[in-house]
Amino acid sequence: MTDITSASGAPTPKRATELVAASLKRRRRKQARLKWIGLGAIGVAFLMLIILVGSLVSSGWQAFTQTHVTLEVFVDPEEIPLDRLPRGGFDDALGASLGKMLPGVDMSQRKVAKSVExxxxxxxxxxxxxxVVADPKLIGQTITMTVPVSDPFDQLNKNLIDRDTPEQHRRVKDPEIGYFDALKAQGAITKPFNWALFTNADSRFPELAGLKGALAGTFWALLTCFVISFPLGIGAAIYLEEFAPKNKLSDFIEVNINNLAAVPSVVFGLLALAVFIGWFGLPRSAPFVGGLTLALMTMPTIIIATRAALKAVPPSIREAALGLGASKQQVVFQHVLPLAMPGVMTGTIIGLAQALGETAPLLLIGMNAFITSAASSPFDSATALPTQIFIWADSPERGFVSRTSAAILILLGFLVAMNAVAIFLRQKFENKW
Amino acid sequence: MTALPFLLLILATLAGYLLNRMAAGSIRANGARLHSMISYHGMFAALLVLVPVLTIILLWLAFEGPIIDRVVMSGLPDGLLDGQGDGALQLVLAEIKSISRGQIFGTPEDWKIAAADSYSALRTQSDWWMVAVVAGVSLAIIGFARSRVTAEFRARQGVERIVSGLMIFCSTVAVFTTIGIIVSLSYETVRFLDRVPLSEFLFGTNWEPQIPLREDQIAAEGAFGWLPVILGTMVITVVALFVAIPVGLLSAIYLNEFAPRKLRAVIKPVLEILAGVPTVVYGFFAVLVVAPAIRDLGQSIGIDVAPNTALAAGGVMGIMLVPFISSFADDALSAVPSSLRDAALGLGSTRAEMMTTVLFPAAIPGIVGGVLLAVSRAIGETMIVVMAAGLIAKMTINPLDSVTTVTVQIVTLLIGDTSFDNPKTLAAFALGMMLFLVTLMINVFALRIVRKYREAYD
Incomplete structure (x- = not known):
């Protein structure tokens, strides 16, 4: 040490401090840099989340309202005769009532009438x-009814169609805008909350399409998934955690469960297609098959969560119960499992939340069909919320863009709610030992 | 109709429980000392009924359909369907079934109507037989269980044996699922390899699964070389890792070492939200926002970008993987013993130096394990690529081009009506087999690294 310093012209102690101070400054700068880069990385992740949610909200909120027009419809007995019900010129009756509200428009011209309708x-x-079918006495009367407007005019009313674009590039032409504005000036146009989004099933027309069918399908699929995966998962977890002898077989089962948790979801879809539909002949597109598939995927999650919850129950509980003469199973089922239940429920809800968003396996078993009624049993054809999102995202009509975003917002709402319940359960009931 | 056996099952279970419980209760009332509590006597009878009868019902429901189909098909007049393919037979069967449901289109041949009649007759018969069998077996078991009730009967041990049998069954379901995956995928893959030679599948550079539906149709011959498909998968995976690894690792480093406790408590759940967003949402995000943005950006600097570029799909997939990698890396960093940290700090290194020269290198095996798991996720990820990547397989590694992936091909080949007898459908299963094998190998390898590494510091 002394040799080197004397060779390089002995630095005074003061100079050594300066050197260290300078290098320290550099090193601290480096540390600050790493810290800021790390913060920047988290910032990027946050930014992406904000853009994701922001873009969905900005395109989806419009779908929660729907433009309606209120009409005075004269149910013309000539157009709609009683003896021809349920057939009749209902569209002409509606068109005529629209025409009455537009005084300057010549409805006798076929072309004009068409564009008004x-x-x-x-x-x-x-x-x-x-x-009218429900109450044939309406024939010959004038009734007031509020009906949705078609998608282009809904877009127009929501300012999603720019009136300044040249007419040939616009889906609504100038005269049509004129009719619409005339109706609006009379106060016939309203924009109430879009209940149809929840009470209608799927439709080719965006203004009529709703999520009822998808919600019903998701309900049946998740119910099936829960009924199957919950008992199976808990049973497996209890056995592996409390009873299984430590041997090769138990290890093999454990490795299996861990691997199953990492198998790509589309492979489960292939399994379901080949086994449930191909070999057992279960119906295609049925939420029951979807639930069965989701159950196989959810089970590892439930098993892992349940084992963690069982492990967290302290041995003193077991020993106390065993000491009072309970059998091993009585200990587990009457003492350990009830104490572990909050953790089990939390894990189950998180598993079901994952299953709720799962799409690929449901596509393979045909739950992406076009179905215009809500399933009333798990064996009816149905779509599910995520597959409905996929279908709508693929539809070319403009109106489906905001419907897709709205459906996603609803799906995310369900996920947030389920996770909130899980967190609440964990905090409220979890025992701290 | 299917509800009736289940109703019977519930009634029989309840009846068994109550009967045995009451019988045991009356023995106790007579002054005898029971070995087991009366509720265990009841439980014993209930489980004894429930387990076998439920098994019978489920097996019956599972095998009734295929057996009836086979009986109906073999009962058709001889010579009618000779030499027809699987698909044609399936169609005939489907038509017979829809006739039996009363959905008749046009005027079907007489033999089809006869077959439909025999089909409905068989179905009704089978249903009634099931009810009869369920009722008979339930009664027999209830009788048997009732005869076992004595003061000395060890009902609790009986119940516990059944329960532990049930639990063992539950834990083997995971094994059966794995077996089911392997068997079903290999079965269809073998059928695929009957039609397409293995060498063509593995080493072919052309993937065009369009095959003629009829003999006389003019269409592409169909080529099944999976190389362009796996290449596309790799392109997208690499793009995803380019986004996910830096962002994920740096945020893990920040969270682990620099973040104040309160900030960490906020950041962690938000990253978990990012992890919990369903992939179909990410897919829509890629189509709605990212792909147009990349396209506009490309146009503004004069590069031609495909509308469904690998960059959009891969980038969004990267965002999806960020929380995955960051939580794995965070765990790996926390698993490094604090003695290493303390030693480095004690020697005078700054926290950044400690992180980059000691902690991070020590955690690398765990981090690599996490990254490998992320790779296997990226390969198996489906919805983002189905919505945002292309359909046509190209031998290209240009991320601005449109590429396709294994999962996209599986989904597009199987969406819609599928019959199990053409190479197109079977090709999807062959791809699925490869996907399963590749991800399985990566997962096993990654889990082994992670476990070894954890043991090294324990």
């Missing part, structure tokens, strides 16, 4: 038909 949703005539 374009304002109404295709579902309007079915709504009128259902009303």
């Amino acid at each position: 374009k304002i109404l949703s295709n579902g309007a005539q079915f709504k009128l038909r259902d009303m």
